[in-house]
Amino acid sequence: MDQLFPKEILNWINNEPCPPETGTWLDKHGPADGKVLCRVARSNGLDVEKALGAAAMARQSWGEKTVVARGDIMRAIALGMCDRKDEIAGIVAMETGKSKADAMGETEAAIEMGFFVAGEGRRNYGRTTTASTAHRTVLTKRMPLGIAALIIASNTPIANVAWKAFPSMFCGNVSIMKPSEDTPATAFMFAEICRDAGLPPGVFNLVQGLGPEAGGPLVESPDVALVSFTGSSETGCIIQKVAGERLAKVCMELGGKNALIVCDDADLANAEKWVLSSAFSNAGQRCAAASRVIVFDAIYEDFRERLVRSTRGLKIGVGDGDFLGPVINVRHLNNMLAQVDQAVADGASVLVGGHRLSGPEYGEGYYMAPTILENVAPDAEISQKELFGPITILYRVSDFDAAVSLANHSMLGLTSSIHTGSIHRAMEYAERVEAGVVVINGGTHGSEPHMGFGGVKNSGTGWREAGLEAMDVYSDLKYINIIHDPGKV
Numbered sequence: 001m002d003q004l005f006p007k008e009i010l011n012w013i014n015n016e017p018c019p020p021e022t023g024t025w026l027d028k029h030g031p032a033d034g035k036v037l038c039r040v041a042r043s044n045g046l047d048v049e050k051a052l053g054a055a056a057m058a059r060q061s062w063g064e065k066t067v068v069a070r071g072d073i074m075r076a077i078a079l080g081m082c083d084r085k086d087e088i089a090g091i092v093a094m095e096t097g098k099s100k101a102d103a104m105g106e107t108e109a110a111i112e113m114g115f116f117v118a119g120e121g122r123r124n125y126g127r128t129t130t131a132s133t134a135h136r137t138v139l140t141k142r143m144p145l146g147i148a149a150l151i152i153a154s155n156t157p158i159a160n161v162a163w164k165a166f167p168s169m170f171c172g173n174v175s176i177m178k179p180s181e182d183t184p185a186t187a188f189m190f191a192e193i194c195r196d197a198g199l200p201p202g203v204f205n206l207v208q209g210l211g212p213e214a215g216g217p218l219v220e221s222p223d224v225a226l227v228s229f230t231g232s233s234e235t236g237c238i239i240q241k242v243a244g245e246r247l248a249k250v251c252m253e254l255g256g257k258n259a260l261i262v263c264d265d266a267d268l269a270n271a272e273k274w275v276l277s278s279a280f281s282n283a284g285q286r287c288a289a290a291s292r293v294i295v296f297d298a299i300y301e302d303f304r305e306r307l308v309r310s311t312r313g314l315k316i317g318v319g320d321g322d323f324l325g326p327v328i329n330v331r332h333l334n335n336m337l338a339q340v341d342q343a344v345a346d347g348a349s350v351l352v353g354g355h356r357l358s359g360p361e362y363g364e365g366y367y368m369a370p371t372i373l374e375n376v377a378p379d380a381e382i383s384q385k386e387l388f389g390p391i392t393i394l395y396r397v398s399d400f401d402a403a404v405s406l407a408n409h410s411m412l413g414l415t416s417s418i419h420t421g422s423i424h425r426a427m428e429y430a431e432r433v434e435a436g437v438v439v440i441n442g443g444t445h446g447s448e449p450h451m452g453f454g455g456v457k458n459s460g461t462g463w464r465e466a467g468l469e470a471m472d473v474y475s476d477l478k479y480i481n482i483i484h485d486p487g488k489v
Contacts, residue, residue: 004087004119005094009040011047012191012206014054025210026181029327031097034364040184043209045217048176048476050221051205055147058202063144063172071121074170076197078114081190086186088189092158095183097325097365098282102229109449110162117166119469136466137438137482142475144172145249146225149218151211151239152187153230153386154180154184154328155285160301161190163465164228169203171474176205178215181329181372183481184208211235219243226251228473231456231464232363232386233412240461251463252332252475253287253454255386258444259382259407260290261429266419272306274417275384275392278443280314280370283327285392287459288415288437288445292386294403295392300396304351304374306309307394311352311370317361326366327389336389340371342381349375350392378409387413400425408434415444436460 009028010017020041030037040045062070080090084109093103107479126140148168152160161177165466168175179187187206194204207214219242221228226249229239233254243250258280262271278290295303315323327333333356340354353371374394376383383393408414416435420426426440436455439446447453452464 015195015201042210048217054202068121068125075118080193110158113162113449140482148173148226150177151229153181157183157186167470182320231390246337257412259292261294261418263420264296265421271419274443279392290444411458413457415461417444
């Protein structure tokens, strides 16, 4: 696999690889061993202007293609991904440190997103309606927005690419993507596949580099009609302010501090399984991770013992099996360690983990031990701030009302889960919890291409990604009024 991984990751503009205009580069370190994996183009406003020019040249011709024709190209891209899925998964695994099995699962999900969007070419229906005026009919038609800036996170790199690129291109937009500097090669490979599938030059472009240097000029550009961003709420607020000053459309999928409730009538073995998966899979690097586990007092001791025991038994490392990998970079690792140390200083107890894993098997990799805390105040910083790592907190509550109140005690509202044997309790929770996605007797994570995904409060701006709802993000509706005169028949 080392021979397949490119040593230099360039920008992609007008269907061609392009070095950075400034000639400067960033080192990308492999999370599994801490060694330099490749160097990445460090782009700035000059590269963004070049990409904007290519996108502008392609905008009209691409937007004028029928949705069926654009859907056919989306299908060809998805098929191209199928042909290279082993290679894609290998790149994802090396860039992120996750297992090959997890990387393949993510790759296959991204391919399914392509097929789902492609199918909309035959289902991109408008609407017709009558009006109060005689002999008047109103039609609706989806129209492209223009140039879309797509800014993505590193946690699921090929899935994040697919969730934005496919619906954006399908809706007739020309796109400029700014991938995370931690996962540049995955997006570059996708761009190559797009070209090989027949996507015209300028429709999909990549600008690599750091957020302020490469993403900032994209967000600021008056030529960008839509900014679609996945990342932290803090960065989202900055983007909203900058893009909002020129009334650009902004879609954001932001952070989560997701609550998983374990009631006194829950199947504890099932709840234990889902807490482990929701809190620790992908090294906890999910916006939908279960970072707050709220447990009824009557079963708290039993469930805590189960969870701590099973967490200690989790496999961590690298290879082909089922294991938890590293976090994405050393800066992120050090931030989590500092947050845990501060929580302990404020009175929290570490039940398991709380430290960086070291030893010959981990080398210089960025491995955080799966961590469970308790005795943490609901208002503490670690209770409110998304950490994006394998850290969860146990809270003890007296009853259902207390559980709902604590679940809602957050500025974030992305996902939530409840484990209970009562359909009445489950549905009442679904009604009252402040979250965009609710799961009953399952995890807080997991979505599919046909399912809209997004949150409330500071977890987003109200739009939903994936599903048919994504078409509303990447297009505008035009209302066409037809008035006929019966006297001229």
